[in-house]
Amino acid sequence: xxxxxxxxxxxxxxxxxxxxxxxxxxxxxxxxxxxxxxxxxxxxxxxxxxxxxxxxxxxxxxxxxxxxxxxxxxxxxxxxxxxxxxxxxxxxxxxxxxxxxxxxxxxxxxxxxxxxxxxxxxxxxxxxxxxxxxxxxxxxxxxxxxxxxxxxxxxxxxxxxxxxxxxxxxxxxxxxxxxxxxxxxxxxxxxxxxxxxxxxxxxxxxxxxxxxxxxxxxxxxxxxxxxxxxxxxxxxxxxxxxxxxxxxxxxxxxxxxxxxxxxxxxxxxxxxxxxxxxxxxxxxxxxxxxxxxxxxxxxxxxxxxxxxxxxxxxxxxxx
Amino acid sequence: xxxxxxxxxxxxxxxxxxxxxxxxxxxxxxxxxxxxxxxxxxxxxxxxxxxxxxxxxxxxxxxxxxxxxxxxxxxxxxxxxxxxxxxxxxxxxxxxxxxxxxxxxxxxxxxxxxxxxxxxxxxxxxxxxxxxxxxxxxxxxxxxxxxxxxxxxxxxxxxxxxxxxxxxxxxxxxxxxxxxxxxxxxxxxxxxxxxxxxxxxxxxxxxxxxxxxxxxxxxxxxxxxxxxxxxxxxxxxxxxxxxxxxxxxxxxxxxxxxxxxxxxxxxxxxxxxxxxxxxxxxxxxxxxxxxxxxxxxxxxxxxxxxxxxxxxxxxxxxx
Ligand SMILES: [Zn+2]
Ligand SMILES: [Zn+2]
Numbered sequence: 001x002x003x004x005x006x007x008x009x010x011x012x013x014x015x016x017x018x019x020x021x022x023x024x025x026x027x028x029x030x031x032x033x034x035x036x037x038x039x040x041x042x043x044x045x046x047x048x049x050x051x052x053x054x055x056x057x058x059x060x061x062x063x064x065x066x067x068x069x070x071x072x073x074x075x076x077x078x079x080x081x082x083x084x085x086x087x088x089x090x091x092x093x094x095x096x097x098x099x100x101x102x103x104x105x106x107x108x109x110x111x112x113x114x115x116x117x118x119x120x121x122x123x124x125x126x127x128x129x130x131x132x133x134x135x136x137x138x139x140x141x142x143x144x145x146x147x148x149x150x151x152x153x154x155x156x157x158x159x160x161x162x163x164x165x166x167x168x169x170x171x172x173x174x175x176x177x178x179x180x181x182x183x184x185x186x187x188x189x190x191x192x193x194x195x196x197x198x199x200x201x202x203x204x205x206x207x208x209x210x211x212x213x214x215x216x217x218x219x220x221x222x223x224x225x226x227x228x229x230x231x232x233x234x235x236x237x238x239x240x241x242x243x244x245x246x247x248x249x250x251x252x253x254x255x256x257x258x259x260x261x262x263x264x265x266x267x268x269x270x271x272x273x274x275x276x277x278x279x280x281x282x283x284x285x286x287x288x289x290x291x292x293x294x295x296x297x298x299x300x301x302x303x304x305x306x307x308x309x310x311x312x313x314x315x316x317x318x319x
Numbered sequence: 320x321x322x323x324x325x326x327x328x329x330x331x332x333x334x335x336x337x338x339x340x341x342x343x344x345x346x347x348x349x350x351x352x353x354x355x356x357x358x359x360x361x362x363x364x365x366x367x368x369x370x371x372x373x374x375x376x377x378x379x380x381x382x383x384x385x386x387x388x389x390x391x392x393x394x395x396x397x398x399x400x401x402x403x404x405x406x407x408x409x410x411x412x413x414x415x416x417x418x419x420x421x422x423x424x425x426x427x428x429x430x431x432x433x434x435x436x437x438x439x440x441x442x443x444x445x446x447x448x449x450x451x452x453x454x455x456x457x458x459x460x461x462x463x464x465x466x467x468x469x470x471x472x473x474x475x476x477x478x479x480x481x482x483x484x485x486x487x488x489x490x491x492x493x494x495x496x497x498x499x500x501x502x503x504x505x506x507x508x509x510x511x512x513x514x515x516x517x518x519x520x521x522x523x524x525x526x527x528x529x530x531x532x533x534x535x536x537x538x539x540x541x542x543x544x545x546x547x548x549x550x551x552x553x554x555x556x557x558x559x560x561x562x563x564x565x566x567x568x569x570x571x572x573x574x575x576x577x578x579x580x581x582x583x584x585x586x587x588x589x590x591x592x593x594x595x596x597x598x599x600x601x602x603x604x605x606x607x608x609x610x611x612x613x614x615x616x617x618x619x620x621x622x623x624x625x626x627x628x629x630x631x632x633x634x635x636x637x638x
Contacts, residue, residue: 012397013363019393040393041360044332066426070392074338074359077385078331095425102421106414107385108461142427 001026001151001204001304002314003227005268005296006045007037010233010247011067014272017298018045019067022208022229022268025051029130029151032057035075036147036208036229042071043078048299054084058126060133061092062210063144064099073103080111091118091125091135093143120145130203136221138212141246145210146221151203154306156180156193163196204304204311207262211269213243214252222260227302227311230256231269232295236285254286254293264311268296320345320470320523320623321633322546324587324615325364326356329552329566330386333591336617337364338386341527341548341587344370348449348470351376354394355466355527355548361390362397367618373403377445379452380411381529382463383418392422399430410437410444410454412462439464449522455540457531460565464529465540470522473625475499475512482515523623526581530588532562533571541579546621546630549575550588551614555604573605573612583630587615 002025009017019039026032033055035042046053053075061069069092079088090096097117104111118125125147126133134148158178168174168191173183180193207222208229222228233247242249248256250267257265267282274282279295286293294302294313301314321344328336338358345351352374354361365372372394380388388411398407409415416436423430437444444466445452453467477497487493487510492502499512526541527548541547552566561568567575569586576584586601593601598614605612613621613632620633 012400013366013393015366018363040390041363044337044360044363047332047334064426066392066396066422066428069426070389070396070422071359073385073389074332077389081331099422099425103385103389103418106418107383107388109385 001029001206003206003229003266003302003311004049004051005266005298005300006042006049007039008268008270008296008298008300009039009067010231010269010271012272013039013041016276017270017272018042019070020062020269021045021071023049023051024149024206024208026131027055030057031055034149035059037062037068037210038071038075039067040070040074043075045298046075053079053082054086056084056088057086058089058091060147060208061090061096062146062208063140063142064093064095065142065211068210069096069099072100073107073109076100076104076111076115077107077109080109080113083112085113087114087116089116089118091120091133093145094119134221136217138210138218139215139246140211140213144212146212146218147208148221148225149204149206149208151205153203154201156197156200159196159198163191166191166196168196201306202309204306204309207260211247213246214248214255218256219259222256222262224261226263226304226309227266228253228257228260228262228264229266229268229296232267232282233269233271235274235282250282250286250293250295251289254289257290257293262290263309264292264294264302265290266294266296266302266311270295320348320525322525322548322585322621322630323368323370324585324617324619325361325368326358327587327589327615327617327619328358328386329550329588329590331591332358332360335595336589336591337361338389339381339588340364340390342368342370343468343525343527345450346374349376350374353468354378356381356387356529357390357394358386359389359393362394364617365394372398372401373405375403375407376405377408377410379466379527380409380415381465381527382459382461383412383414384461384530387529388415388418391419392426392428395419395423395430395434396426396428399428399432402431404432406433406435408435408437410439410452412464413438453540455536457529457537458534458565459530459532463531465526465531465537466528467524467526467540467544469524472522473520475516475519478515478517482510485510485515487515520625521628523625523628526579530566532565533567533574537575538578541575541581543580545582545623545628546585547572547576547579547581547583548585548587548615551586551601552588552590554593554601569601569605569612569614570608573608576609576612581609582628583611583613583621584609585613585615585621589614
């Protein structure tokens with residue numbers, strides 16, 4: 001899993017930061033990419049990455065403000081233009097379907113694939129064998145959701161060398177052992193599953209939040225997450241404005257991470273008033289509250305290392 | 320007057336060319352800018368120019384394909400965000416108002432200014448003391464308009480030194496002479512307007528066309544224009560595709576300019592299959608049909624020199 005930030009600005013694009021979009025790359029896990037928000041020119045940002053629009057399986061919209069959705073028309077069109085024919089599922093607040101259908105109809109955009117819309121309510125919004133996604137309503141000026149993405153524990157792996165050592169023959173007994181069962185060999189030896197398998201591995205938990213004030217829902221949604229992606233439109237000096245405008249400061253974001261017992265905090269939705277060189281200062285303002293803070297920039301990519309249960313910034317690979 | 324090309328690509332954005340948008344800068348003429356089409360990320364392109372969104376007085380949409388309108392939501396929002404409070408007028412095919420109002424409503428974008436929509440029909444769509452705009456339906460796969468922008472002749476200028484030489488006193492007689500009247504001085508001398516004024520100067524005529532096949536309407540709309548901005552999605556080799564897809568080749572564009580007796584042809588809406596280094600070859604393919612051809616690139620700017628009645632490319636000033 002990697003998190004590739006496509007747009008990390010707030011409100012309107014600047015030369016440094018585009019409006020919101022974040023790709024959760026699940027290429028190893030499921031061969032696809034999930035997109036969170038789609039500000040204008042997200043498809044333009046994608047041109048500078050290795051992402052393929054047709055690999056986008058799901059798009060989650062946190063809220064309907066323009067800086068989070070105005071790139072959707074163009075991206076859907078390009079996904080089609082470039083030969084995408086796989087189903088796309090779009091999750092978002094009520095209104096996302098009307099928005100999408102209106103611009104497709106008026107621009108006479110005929111897609112080569114189908115879209116299923118899910119108008120999001122709080123609770124479990126997606127689950128399959130490997131992943132689940134939970135949504136919670138945050139505290140913004142319009143309905144704004146946070147999403148908690150949980151990778152289910154990875155099944156135990158069969159340690160084939162160990163099994164051979166114990167005398168387990170190739171065939172159905174191996175499958176039973178892999179599935180957690182205890183088996184008896186022909187010579188009467190009993191072999192337990194845990195003797196010949198590695199333990200199940202925990203998956204990752206990532207919480208990706210829409211625009212929000214500091215709120216208890218954000219803390220609960222982020223509980224114990226390995227990674228928390230949280231907006232930080234303001235700094236501690238402008239803390240009061242954050243509340244007034246329905247946003248968070250970097251302090252609020254750190255407090256949420258701290259109270260949730262989350263791992264790495266990655267702050268995005270950074271106001272254009274902060275220059276790239278301010279990122280370090282911004283992070284420093286909140287390190288006393290939460291020890292691991294990154295300020296995301298456009299094209300920043302973070303990679304999940306499952307053995308260390310930790311996410312790390314990759315070297316910049318802008319193309 | 321200057322023509323600043325913000326997006327010169329076709330269909331989808333590439334790293335070299337954004338989707339369609341063209342600014343007609345009328346800063347000297349009326350202190351404003353008129354925008355023709357607004358593909359996605361037009362506001363991002365504007366960030367690299369000296370254009371101010373609040374200076375945009377009118378937006379003309381040629382047709383409703385996504386590569387010509389998907390930047391409208393963001394641009395309208397940013398014009399507001401940056402303190403624009405002057406009325407904006409939007410001209411375009413039926414549907415442009417519903418498109419705009421739907422995304423404003425769903426994204427809860429509250430603009431600081433009013434918009435007047437004009438759903439375009441063929442004929443004169445705008446006229447005031449200095450300018451007029453005529454629209455004509457072209458031949459594309461959906462209704463697509465061309466716009467002919469005519470600057471009215473500039474009024475004669477009073478040659479004050481000549482008037483003084485003839486003994487005309489300061490005051491109302493000068494105003495009469497400026498207005499074309501003949502006056503009699505106190506000493507009985509008769510002074511004619513043309514003796515103390517420069518002749519009225521012709522204004523410019525620019526035709527800016529939407530996507531189209533070669534068609535007679537395009538020729539008529541461009542009749543005698545000083546500048547013709549015409550799409551050239553294809554080259555002569557792919558000429559047949561142009562017709563099939565409702566587009567033009569560079570040859571079609573040149574033929575239109577030739578048959579219309581137009582001045583400079585500036586080709587835009589260039590397919591991503593042509594690389595920047597192909598521009599010269601592309602122009603060369605049609606120079607035998609029309610002698611003055613430019614292939615526009617993003618941020619190319621052309622300046623009107625009224626004394627020479629000619630438009631010339633400015634040095635690139637990308638910021
Ligand atoms: Zn936002
Ligand atoms: Zn087009």
